Amino acid sequence: MSDPFPAVAHDHRRCVDEALTEAARLCEGRGVRLTALRRRVLELVWQSHAPVGAYRVMELLGAERGSVAPPTVYRALDFLVQHGLVHRIESLNAFIGCRAPAASHRAFFLICRACREVAELDDAELARTLDRRAVAAGFMVEEARVEVTGTCARCRRMAA
Ligand SMILES: [Zn+2]
Numbered sequence: 512m513s514d515p516f517p518a519v520a521h522d523h524r525r526c527v528d529e530a531l532t533e534a535a536r537l538c539e540g541r542g543v544r545l546t547a548l549r550r551r552v553l554e555l556v557w558q559s560h561a562p563v564g565a566y567r568v569m570e571l572l573g574a575e576r577g578s579v580a581p582p583t584v585y586r587a588l589d590f591l592v593q594h595g596l597v598h599r600i601e602s603l604n605a606f607i608g609c610r611a612p613a614a615s616h617r618a619f620f621l622i623c624r625a626c627r628e629v630a631e632l633d634d635a636e637l638a639r640t641l642d643r644r645a646v647a648a649g650f651m652v653e654e655a656r657v658e659v660t661g662t663c664a665r666c667r668r669m670a671a
């Protein structure tokens with residue numbers, strides 16, 4: 512299976528551009544507004560492949576726009592999460608941009624402890640297994656999160 516983490520040297524501007532273009536398309540298709548603020552918050556979350564905390568987003572926005580009310584930022588983040596443009600990484604209390612927001616998917620995350628980057632595993636088989644086991648246990652799943660912590664191939668190569 513290929514490395515889901517991005518290469519060290521890649522044109523990240525392209526990742527950001529693609530994410531913003533995709534977000535605009537998706538919002539238009541759903542008839543919701545990608546306001547300038549929501550767009551900028553998405554761009555700030557996408558500043559790297561490492562998750563960003565709400566507080567950091569607030570700080571960056573504040574530096575650009577003067578003070579920004581925290582609820583404004585939380586609402587923008589909620590909107591982005593709700594539309595699958597951004598995922599919340601619970602264990603880090605931070606947000607990461609989704610590379611495939613249009614496709615409905617259960618997000619499974621690999622979190623690298625060394626570079627702090629997060630990769631998304633879109634694994635239908637894993638999702639099915641989880642569902643099957645939960646059903647067998649008589650459990651009704653509302654939300655399933657898998658956040659796996661470790662070291663990515665890149666960081667392991669560098670450490671070798
Ligand atoms: Zn990138």
Ligand SMILES: [Zn+2]
Nearest residue numbers: 609610618631
């Ligand atoms: Zn995703």
Ligand SMILES: [Zn+2]
Nearest residue numbers: 623626663666
């Ligand atoms: Zn790493």
